[in-house]
Amino acid sequence: MGHQVNNTDVIVVGAGIVGAACADALSERGLRVAVIEQDIAGGGATAAGMGHLVVMDDNAAELALSAYSVALWNDLVGERPQRHEYSGCGTIWVAADEEEMDAARVKAQTLSAYGVTCELLSPAALYAREPQLRAGLAGGLLVKGDGLVYPPKSARILLDRAMRRGAITKRAAVTAIEDHGVVLADGTRHQAQHIVLAAGSRSSALLPELPVQPKKGHIAITDRYPGFVRHQLVELGYIKSAHAASGDSVAFNLQPRPTGQVLIGSSRQFDTIDTAVEPAMLQRMLRHATTFTPALAQLNVLRCWTGLRAATPDGLPLIGPHPARRGLWLATGHEGLGITTSLATAQLLAGQMQGESTRISINPYLPRRFHV
Amino acid sequence: MFEFAAHTFANNRANGDKGDSLTLSINARAITVAPGVSVAAAIAMAGSIVTRRSVGGAARAPLCGMGVCQECRVTIDGRPHQLSCQTLCADGMHVQTGALERAA
Ligand SMILES: Cc1cc2nc3c(=O)[nH]c(=O)nc-3n(C[C@H](O)[C@H](O)[C@H](O)COP(=O)(O)OP(=O)(O)OC[C@H]3O[C@@H](n4cnc5c(N)ncnc54)[C@H](O)[C@@H]3O)c2cc1C
Ligand code: FES
Numbered sequence: 387m388g389h390q391v392n393n394t395d396v397i398v399v400g401a402g403i404v405g406a407a408c409a410d411a412l413s414e415r416g417l418r419v420a421v422i423e424q425d426i427a428g429g430g431a432t433a434a435g436m437g438h439l440v441v442m443d444d445n446a447a448e449l450a451l452s453a454y455s456v457a458l459w460n461d462l463v464g465e466r467p468q469r470h471e472y473s474g475c476g477t478i479w480v481a482a483d484e485e486e487m488d489a490a491r492v493k494a495q496t497l498s499a500y501g502v503t504c505e506l507l508s509p510a511a512l513y514a515r516e517p518q519l520r521a522g523l524a525g526g527l528l529v530k531g532d533g534l535v536y537p538p539k540s541a542r543i544l545l546d547r548a549m550r551r552g553a554i555t556k557r558a559a560v561t562a563i564e565d566h567g568v569v570l571a572d573g574t575r576h577q578a579q580h581i582v583l584a585a586g587s588r589s590s591a592l593l594p595e596l597p598v599q600p601k602k603g604h605i606a607i608t609d610r611y612p613g614f615v616r617h618q619l620v621e622l623g624y625i626k627s628a629h630a631a632s633g634d635s636v637a638f639n640l641q642p643r644p645t646g647q648v649l650i651g652s653s654r655q656f657d658t659i660d661t662a663v664e665p666a667m668l669q670r671m672l673r674h675a676t677t678f679t680p681a682l683a684q685l686n687v688l689r690c691w692t693g694l695r696a697a698t699p700d701g702l703p704l705i706g707p708h709p710a711r712r713g714l715w716l717a718t719g720h721e722g723l724g725i726t727t728s729l730a731t732a733q734l735l736a737g738q739m740q741g742e743s744t745r746i747s748i749n750p751y752l753p754r755r756f757h758v
Numbered sequence: 759m760f761e762f763a764a765h766t767f768a769n770n771r772a773n774g775d776k777g778d779s780l781t782l783s784i785n786a787r788a789i790t791v792a793p794g795v796s797v798a799a800a801i802a803m804a805g806s807i808v809t810r811r812s813v814g815g816a817a818r819a820p821l822c823g824m825g826v827c828q829e830c831r832v833t834i835d836g837r838p839h840q841l842s843c844q845t846l847c848a849d850g851m852h853v854q855t856g857a858l859e860r861a862a
Contacts, residue, residue: 609831609839610813645813686839 391556394420396580396739397568399560399592401427403435403728404717405584406541409548411732412582415740419548420578422568424559427545428538430586434693435725436605436641436649437537438618440477441529442723443496447702447750452723453502454746455730456531462729463535469543471536473644478507478516478617480638480678481524486622490527493622497529504529516615518679527622534618534641537725560585563592566713580739582715583708587659587694589718593711595758596704598719600694602655604668609686612646614679621678636671638678648685650675652722656697663690697721698756705734705751709758715739716753782851785858797842797853798823798830809842811856818856832856 391397396412398405401423413419421427439459443449463472481487490506497504507526513519515528549555562569567577583589587600621638639651653671668690676683698704698719708714717735720727734751737744781790782797784804791800798820801809807819809830820830825844833854834840842853 611838684837 391420391422391554391576391578394418394554394578396420396582397422397576397578398582398584399563399568400430400584400586400588401541401545401555402430402432402584402586403428403537403541403544403725404586404720404731405582406544406548407728407732408582408584408717408735409553410544411729411736412739413548413551413553415736417580417739419553420576421545421548421553421555422558422560422570422576423555424557424571427555428541430588431693431695431724432541432586433538434603434605434691435537435722436639436651437535437540437725438477438639438641439533439535439726440618440620440723441497441502441532442726443493443500444701448723449496449500450746451702451727451730451751453500454733455727456533458729458733459533459535459726460531462540463533470540471644472533473642474531474533475642476617477529477532478512478619479527479529479622480512480519480619481526481622483524487524489622490525494527502529503531516617516619518615518681519619520678520680528617532618534643535725540725560592563711563714565711579713580715581713582717582735584717586718586720586724587696589696589716593708593758595710596716596718596753597699597756597758598696598704599656600659601697601721602653602658602661602692602694603651603722604653604663604671604690604692606650606668606672606687606690607643608648608650608682609688610646611648611685613642614646614648614681614685615640615642617642619678634667636667636674638675640675640679640682647688648682650682650687654695654722659694661692661694663692695721695724700755703727703731703751704753704756705731706738706748706753709754780847780849780851782847782849782853784853785855791847793847795847797832797834797840797845797847797851800847801832801842801853801855806855806857808857809855811859815860 395417396419398421409419409421441452463470481490505528512526559571560568590596590598619640634655636653641649704716704719779790789804808817810818818829821827823843830842831839832842
């Protein structure tokens with residue numbers, strides 16, 4: 387990093403997975419792109435995320451965006467999945483009781499109607515696939531096309547691809563956003579026709595009017611235990627807890643890394659930007675996880691960390707022009723789904739900027755829905 | 759250097775109980791050692807110093823001998839990732855190392 391930012395068409399603020407994907411999509415369309423990152427590319431929420439590529443269906447807009455994006459991921463990882471540490475492990479949504487099994491059936495209908503391949507699992511079918519799950523569960527839903535990547539590596543690959551097309555990167559902190567321009571910490575001003583704000587949970591530090599607030603999450607990773615679990619496992623109760631608009635919560639979420647390690651998630655907390663690991667929250671999360679896979683308690687945990695998701699009031703990202711500022715585009719507010727939805731975000735943003743028609747409707751994600 | 763490591767571990771046995779001996783298996787091969795010998799030492803005495811493999815398949819061996827470096831992890835009685843330098847041999851113990859795994 388350290389190039390001059392001049393003569394560019396677009397300045398992207400932030401080199402997380404979203405900024406990197408935008409730089410890739412915009413440079414692919416022939417635009418001259420500069421990416422300004424204050425820290426390390428992919429070092430923000432992107433490095434903290436589990437990297438689960440998951441189709442979510444809480445509402446039609448989330449389903450459209452995540453399904454589109456998972457398809458784009460499959461194209462991106464393509465022939466060389468190892469570069470992204472990709473695994474096509476699929477997701478099993480675990481149903482603890484009959485009520486959750488009903489939720490699994492509804493989910494299966496929604497996903498199937500959208501063309502997403504999935505399969506309801508009886509308890510026997512569930513235990514055949516995941517013998518570590520505790521006895522007495524009601525079943526589950528297997529979504530086969532879901533997968534996972536190592537997000538900071540994928541961000542780097544996207545950024546490198548943009549740089550091979552001439553994009554430049556600069557290490558600097560943006561301190562203010564102006565019409566068609568940014569101000570850096572050293573006081574210099576840089577102009578471009580388009581500014582793209584992809585600063586994750588720090589976006590509202592630059593634009594206080596944005597309805598984006600941090601939602602803290604804890605993750606733990608174990609030593610290598612190949613085959614302990616084989617699919618990304620998520621409790622169906624996750625849907626109840628993860629989308630609460632306030633309060634602390636934990637949900638069972640296990641991910642088998644290609645190294646044989648197990649990622650253990652996840653927690654959600656509002657009203658804090660302190661990224662310290664909190665033992666009480668970690669304990670709650672780990673204890674909850676062992677209620678689903680008791681043998682987890684025997685595994686060695688190597689590291690724990692946290693990250694800040696950028697949460698919006700309706701759980702959907704902000705993708706599109708800022709309604710009141712000139713030359714400013716928003717690509718932020720991806721909450722817990724930004725690794726998954728980064729690639730589709732970039733396509734929707736670049737498409738709008740270039741006046742192209744987009745594969746899915748842009749309307750649900752337009753920032754103007756919040757009247758900022 | 760590894761020779762030295764093996765020696766250090768082997769001499770680390772407890773005094774007393776001199777007449778006793780323990781038999782354990784390392785990768786299904788039986789080895790008899792004196793009480794007080796660490797599993798890391800027994801592995802070295804059995805002829806290979808490899809304890810585990812890195813993600814990329816490279817062979818690893820004990821380095822610090824004091825529970826810090828984590829390079830000496832082996833599977834003991836079915837439990838993976840046990841520190842062989844911090845575990846004393848016991849009669850009938852089954853130890854599995856990464857020696858027979860292939861380099862990736
Ligand atoms: C614990 C946890 C688990 C998650 N698991 C998943 C998952 O399994 N699947 C999934 O899809 N998503 C997951 N997510 C969500 C996902 O990680 C985020 O949505 C995604 O990383 C957001 O990417 P981003 O590029 O918007 O933000 P970031 O990665 O935070 O990038 C923003 C970048 O902008 C830079 N920046 C900020 N302000 C400035 C400034 N003023 N000047 C210059 N640079 C600036 C930052 O340094 C940072 O690098 C998880 C998140 C967390 C916290
Ligand atoms: S040799 Fe270093 S921890 Fe055992």
